[in-house]
Amino acid sequence: MCAGAINGSHIPIIAPSVDATAYYNCKGWHSVVLQAVVDHRFWFSDVFVGWLGCTHDARVLANSPLYRKAEDQGRYLFPRDVSKDVDGVEVQRILWVMWHTPYEAS
DSSP: OOOEEEEEEEEEOOOOSSSGGGGBOTTSSBEEEEEEEEETTSOEEEEEEEEETTSOHHHHHHTSHHHHHHHHTTSOSSOTTOEEEETTEEEEOOOOOOOOOOOOOO
16 A cells, blocks of 8 residues: 655756756756656645755755654654554554655666
């Protein structure tokens, strides 16, 4: 069972006239970072955008309202007292974050 997924993406921008290097990302172009969360139905449940292109996804997440919400709930986005029995095993609903490198065609 999947609760959803979270990922960051770079949105291309025209280099700003002020502090352009801060928007220059590791891919070699200027961008802002967009972080999005989708649920198990592929519906967006959270979008956070605007960090400088040079910012790592982990920093964006750590400074997002989504992360603050998780901290307020004991570092989990879902209440820990909610669980489900799956084939005789009690499974807690928690947020699983998986970092990966986006697919790049060669």
